[in-house]
Amino acid sequence: MVKVVIGEESQLKSAEDRLLKSSILAEVGIIVGKLSTNSEKGFVYSVIPAPSTDAGNPACSLKAEAEGRGDRKKGAKGGKSLAEANPSLLIDGEWVAEHARQVSRMLLGGMSVVGIYVWSSEAAFKATSTLVFSQVIRGVAQALPAFESKTNERLLVHISYSPRRWACRNFSVASADMRPCDFKMSKILNLLQMYRCIYNFDLRVPVFQDDVSTSRTFKNLLRTTIACHAKELQSARALVDGKLANEDQQVTFEGSHTVELLLPFKTDAYVEAYSSEEILGVVVLRGAICASSYLGPKEPFLQALSDLKKDVINSLESRLEIVLDESDDKLDEALADAIEAGDRKPLHQHALKEVRKSLALSFPRRVLIPWLSGTFICDYLLHSETFEDLSDRCREMMSMEAPVDPSALQEVEAEAAILTTASFWEAICGNSLPTGEEPKSRNPATEENSPGKQKPFNFNLQAALFMLLVALLVGFAFTFFKSN
Incomplete structure (x- = not known):
């Protein structure tokens, strides 16, 4: 069982700075890392936000915020205001699971989707039912490849901005139990x-x-x-x-x-x-x-x-x-x-x-793409696709802001x-x-009607008949000259 989780300091601090500078009150995404089977340690290499849904809505939002908008329209009297209400999180579990499935295709061996993270206030996180997080994490586990789904443990990381801190929990897919883990940051990507x-x-x-x-x-x-x-x-x-x-x-x-x-x-x-x-x-x-x-x-x-x-x-x-x-x-x-x-x-x-x-x-052919601190991810190119299609998928699935440089790609498979x-x-x-x-x-x-191609069977038959004719002529000539 994982008891200690170590996160890549540079990547997690960068993600936290991005969230603090934005006006986002709630966000959900997946965790890319590794759960070691030889020790009680887990590793978090990066956190990737879930993209907007097909309808353009965020994958995570505050339930109280939506209800507050409705109350303001109706001019509700005597009800609790948005500030007084206990906010809770609404998470599109199916969308997060599909995002995890797409990202898992792009990860190389030794890296996998090991859980989800949530960005919200401490009050919103506590107001959300544990069942909500359980359903999302189980959906992510089921969306991953079969050999990854056999792992019974997943991580739930809460990034709180009020108060500002990181907290990690170990989630058991089988029993739905959550246990706190020690969480710390260090430089781990350059040691791979x-x-x-x-x-x-x-x-x-x-x-x-x-x-x-x-x-x-x-x-x-x-x-x-x-x-x-x-x-x-x-x-x-x-x-x-x-x-x-x-x-x-x-x-x-x-x-x-x-x-x-x-x-x-x-x-x-x-x-x-x-x-x-x-x-x-x-x-x-x-x-x-x-x-x-x-x-x-x-x-x-x-x-x-x-x-x-x-x-x-x-x-x-x-x-x-x-x-x-x-x-x-x-x-x-x-x-x-x-x-x-x-x-x-x-x-x-x-x-x-x-x-x-x-x-x-x-x-499709596999292409390696530079990712974090000298590591690579991959994508698959069909014959009809270009590097621009690859760059668009990296921007959407992996939240890579800079466009992919074609000269930095490694086309490792010739055929x-x-x-x-x-x-x-x-x-x-x-x-x-x-x-x-x-x-x-x-x-x-x-192929059969092609004028420039003969069937192998016809060619072999003609050759056999020709050799038989030559043998008969030689035999006849030898008998004639011997009798004379």
């Missing part, structure tokens, strides 16, 4: 060590007849595949800077470190042979991910390795969600040749039995991950797309 690796993956998922008969979708199939690969990834060993690392060792030297993940040989691989009646197709997800993680002081390398593996899975799931959320013409164009005409739906709503031909889609589908015979004949090839919609009818 960065670990980075290029992880190559090639996930091949057979599509069985049962999958089609049960109307299983692409979304469920790929999520199950990523979840199974996450279990396999847990047993991977690592090379750190070219040397086999001991998981319990302490890495004392600073700077960034290069890691190579070593997967063990599969002992439970499929050894049975299947026919085309049992396997109708294969879904292939392959590419290279630049994974990163941050390790705090006095933490074992085992923690950095675990955070790297989580970053790999989080990156795969984030890209899958981004592709499935897209509903523009690019997906429709890619699905046009793979799905029967007139059946236009988002990709995740299509059952596997509806896909008749080969299909290839590119996943995007590719999702392809192929029939059974295409898969066993090795006709899937190479990793570096740009995915295109294939049209077998066009």
Whole structure:
């Protein structure tokens, strides 16, 4: 259980100065940090305010303020004035949870959304029911990736301006209990060590007849595949800077470190042979991910390795969600040749039995963005997006006031991950797309009618007939000259 919370002094003081200079009476946002599993410490790297809702309203406001406006309009008599009323907080929990989900995509390993903060007076905070904070924190926990949601603890930080002070509470998601924590500030971001690796993956998922008969979708199939690969990834060993690392060792030297993940040989691989009646197709997800993680002081390398593996899975799931959320013409164009005409739906709503031909889609590329004190966050760029789109998301989601400098970005992935589908015979004949090839919609009818291309079967038959004819002529000539 977390008993001591340490916040990054420079970032938290800057956030407090911003709030004091503004005329905001109430604000809510998320906390980016880390809850250490090896000690009773928690770390707060930054606090990020929740953006305004789609209607332009703040995510947090004072309930008494809204009621006071109504009383002034009606000219209420005998009621309490706004100053005399006990103010309470109104928080849009769903909006805060969605903001936490979007921010979690942009965080690298070793950093996560660990709770929420509230800016208000001490009176407003005490007048707000504990149930309100419980619902908001639970919503944030449920919106995070599955491996982050397993953590039972979250933080609730109250920044009070009357009186001026910081207070922290440890919230149990399971029991809804809140316990006070010791809160102090120090310089912690410059003590983080960065670990980075290029992880190559090639996930091949057979599509069985049962999958089609049960109307299983692409979304469920790929999520199950990523979840199974996450279990396999847990047993991977690592090379750190070219040397086999001991998981319990302490890495004392600073700077960034290069890691190579070593997967063990599969002992439970499929050894049975299947026919085309049992396997109708294969879904292939392959590419290279630049994974990163941050390790705090006095933490074992085992923690950095675990955070790297989580970053790999989080990156795969984030890209899958981004592709499935897209509903523009690019997906429709890619699905046009793979799905029967007139059946236009988002990709995740299509059952596997509806896909008749080969299909290839590119996943977005990961780009690293400078953030705080030499640390980085990430974002994902589709082919149709530019760096301006990336800058807009950073301004909205991460509250980055300065525009992102394109020259400071790190495009660590040269090629995007590719999702392809192929029939059974295409898969066993090795006709899937190479990793570096740009995915295109294939049209077998066009290839068949192409005048400049002959079928391999016809070419082999003609060559065999030609060789047989030559052999007969040589045999006949040899017999004729021998008889003479």
